[in-house]
Amino acid sequence: MEKSTEKGNGVSGGAAASRSPMALMGSSRYENEELDTGMRTAETMLRLVPMALCVAALVVMLKNSQSNEFGSVSYSDLGAFRYLVHANGICAGYSFLSAIIAAMPRPSTMPRAWTLFLLDQILTYIILAAGAVSTEVLYLTNKGDAAVTWSAACGTFASFCHKATTSIIITFVVVACYAALSLISSYRLFSKYDAPVN
């Protein structure tokens, strides 16, 4: 069901384009190319922004530990926060690599579009899960849970909870960026296919 690659090759590409209603409107092909350059720049930026945010969230959480007269607590004591650090690390690395690939002007091939689409989806799920479990653990450290005798810890470790909140909020901004990136990469992939009959 893959479309004939009418945009890939020169002469037959031009012939195919002249049949389309878009090409009848004067300079629309050039406008399309300009639009595409703009879109590629936007996509590259949208991949660099989460890279910076992931590094920020990672650093804030990595440095998050507090000691006082009641004892000490560190991010590494809580599995969810350790997972948040790992997820942000993976996400920063992937965002950097994918920004390089997205910035390249060469025509997008089918395997490249599929790879970016699948990895964007997986990263969105990973970073969303990290944000969700960390929020739950932060909620429990704030409120505790009487039924299973878990005590609230944020009363004694206020600074720890404050930094964890900052890191989690940054992570959710990353989630929003990745939701947008998933949309862009699915557009780039599936617009290459023919629409189903119905």
Next chain:
Amino acid sequence: MEKSTEKGNGVSGGAAASRSPMALMGSSRYENEELDTGMRTAETMLRLVPMALCVAALVVMLKNSQSNEFGSVSYSDLGAFRYLVHANGICAGYSFLSAIIAAMPRPSTMPRAWTLFLLDQILTYIILAAGAVSTEVLYLTNKGDAAVTWSAACGTFASFCHKATTSIIITFVVVACYAALSLISSYRLFSKYDAPVN
């Protein structure tokens, strides 16, 4: 950038199809329609399966409470499990409604494709987050966390933890179904658009 709706109307649709390379291959248009009917059936099934699974996960979790000589614990004592029940309820309702819409043979319009796409994405995120936070809470009830003085509860409430595990595993099967549904609905939406130049 939306494609001309060459499949939507009769006569001009046939003329447009005869120019496409697919239509030159004999009966491929009929094969396409058959493929599409098959795909629509598959999509409807893929929406009914998570409906059944959501109801199952919901019922297992709703009935999950245990009392013994050490006290009593119920799913409603833990925020994450309450969220899991709500998420499964919403997901079951949406799966049912979207299955009806997906089963209709009338041509898919742009607003319908966008609505299904966005709702599928949102539901995937909701149910994934529910599965993730419940897994984290289940992990904590199993292992506890010495650093923040949370004790393990599964030693005394084994049956409670067992049922929670069952419900969470079913929820992750729903997540897998919804990941597949997101893929299908993004294909249905973005295949209606022209591919970008690069």
